[in-house]
Amino acid sequence: MRIxxxxxxxxxxxxxLAEILxxxxQNMSKYETSKLEPDITSLMKLADFFDVxxxxxxxxxxxxNLTTVNIGNNQVACFSKDQQELLNSFNLLNKKNQGAILERTRMLLELQEEEISTNKKGASAS
Structure with missing residues (x-):
């Protein structure tokens, strides 16, 4: 949990935080250390408080916090223009190419994590 x-x-x-919410x-401490799972009411209070x-x-x-709008009785997620373009383009691809995009994305995320790790090591060595 990210509390x-x-x-x-x-x-x-x-x-x-415990007093505000x-x-x-004691429960707040247990939530933070994952010794106790918050009930749904506490989860909603925490999410609302932190706006997440x-x-x-x-x-x-x-x-x-994904922005949503109500259209009729349905809640629909709102995305930025770049996110919309990415999702629309992805949906136009066949399954094989969608798989390739997902694999490339995973590779890019791994590279990014390696860069972050390398930068942290370099900063701590200074």
Whole structure:
């Protein structure tokens, strides 16, 4: 879970956050250390407070908060123009080429992680 990371971004102590959200400080500590899973009410309070999705809070997504709009009775995700173009282009590809795109994306992510790791090692050696 990303509670501790988000709490520190906002410069709150565990006790302060627990008080604001009306959650015991002991439970907040257990949430941060994954010794206790928050109930749905607590998850919603945390997600609303940090303005992130529950999926982001639970490390199920790297998108902090996907913007949605209501169209009729359906919620539809809103994407940037680049994201829309990427998704539309991907959907025009056949399955083989979609697989190739996914594989390339995974390779690029691995390279990016290696660069980040190398940069961190270089910075700590200085």
């Amino acid at each position: 501790k990371e988000l709490r520190k971004e906002r410069k709150y102590t565990q006790a302060q 009306e959650i015991s400080q 999705s529950i999926d982001y809070l639970l490390n199920r997504s790297n998108i902090r």
